[in-house]
Amino acid sequence: xxxxxxxxxxxxxxxxxxxxxxxxxxxxxxxxxxxxxxxxxxxxxxxxxxxxxxxxxxxxxxxxxxxxxxxxxxxxxxxxxxxxxxxxxxxxxxxxxxxxxxxxxxxxxxxxxxxxxxxxxxxxxxxxxxxxxxxxxxxxxxxxxxxxxxxxxxxxxxxxxxxxxxxxxxxxxxxxxxxxxxxxxxxxxxxxxxxxxxxxxxxxxxxxxxxxxxxxxxxxxxxxxxxx
Numbered sequence: 001x002x003x004x005x006x007x008x009x010x011x012x013x014x015x016x017x018x019x020x021x022x023x024x025x026x027x028x029x030x031x032x033x034x035x036x037x038x039x040x041x042x043x044x045x046x047x048x049x050x051x052x053x054x055x056x057x058x059x060x061x062x063x064x065x066x067x068x069x070x071x072x073x074x075x076x077x078x079x080x081x082x083x084x085x086x087x088x089x090x091x092x093x094x095x096x097x098x099x100x101x102x103x104x105x106x107x108x109x110x111x112x113x114x115x116x117x118x119x120x121x122x123x124x125x126x127x128x129x130x131x132x133x134x135x136x137x138x139x140x141x142x143x144x145x146x147x148x149x150x151x152x153x154x155x156x157x158x159x160x161x162x163x164x165x166x167x168x169x170x171x172x173x174x175x176x177x178x179x180x181x182x183x184x185x186x187x188x189x190x191x192x193x194x195x196x197x198x199x200x201x202x203x204x205x206x207x208x209x210x211x212x213x214x215x216x217x218x219x220x221x222x223x224x225x226x227x228x
Contacts, residue, residue, distance in 0.1 A: 018044040026104020030218035030226070031141075037226040045226070049100035050083050051219065052107060057209025058085070064208055069100070085209065103219035110206045111179040111215050113147045144225075145179040146216050150200075179216040180206075 022033045025047040033045045058064040069080030073091035085108065089096045099108045121134060181197050200214040210217075 018042050020044070021046065024104055025102050025218065025223060026099070026106055027218060029104065030106075030222035034222040034226040043226065045223070047102050047104075048083070049085070049102060051102040052085065052209060054209075054211050054213040057107075057205065057211050059205055059208070059211050067208075102223070103217040106179070106215075106217040107209050107219075108207055111217075113142065113145065113177050113179055142177075144221050146181065146197075146221070147177040147179050148182050149177050150180070151182045180210075181214050181216065 019041045020036055021044045022029045022036075023046045025033075025045055029045065029047075033043050036043050058067045064086075067081075067085040068088065069078075069082065069084035069086070070088045071078045071090070073089070083100060085099060085101055087098045087100045089098070099105045101107050115138060116134070121131065180200050182200050196213060197216065197220065198212050198214045201212050203212065205211055206215060
């Protein structure tokens with residue numbers, strides 16, 4: 001695999017000579033940064049969190065607790081590291097849970113990639129031009145995130161299949177794909193190299209960050225492409 005570009009803040013980039021500023025590096029921010037960079041627009045991407053390596057992700061309950069920051073605006077209560085992976089913000093009757101790190105929410109989700117339901121695409125509120133490019137854009141995202149069908153059949157697959165058939169009018173085999181690598185390409189190194197995408201070990205740690213570098217989070221594709 002082609003070696004990933006370094007993601008760092010260079011001294012010469014601290015000026016204000018940018019055409020656009022993108023806040024956040026999750027799916028929305030990384031795609032925006034990538035598309036504008038491809039169009040030769042000079043982009044500054046701002047991310048509150050740090051870059052997480054595979055071996056940095058918490059893999060037990062104690063480590064997860066130490067990777068959480070909680071803030072209550074009404075009580076003025078704050079505890080946990082400012083760059084904690086999990087950030088909980090509570091104010092009045094609202095609670096927001098977000099990821100803090102290069103790659104945003106893609107670091108701590110299950111990587112489930114579902115096609116847009118037909119009834120959603122037919123909503124008249126969408127611009128008419130979108131229908132023309134919808135399939136092309138979905139295919140582009142699927143290729144960038146390298147989505148694949150799971151080679152491991154979990155017990156919950158039956159329940160997921162029923163949900164997919166009821167809600168998305170599609171069979172589980174054709175609809176539920178993951179931005180996770182299931183291909184066995186080479187023996188994994190220990191610790192995993194940043195440029196190496198390993199094969200999934202079905203450890204179930206997806207929601208706390210993949211410790212085997214098998215998930216195609218946005219720091220491994222869109223952001224690398226933006227820099228290159």
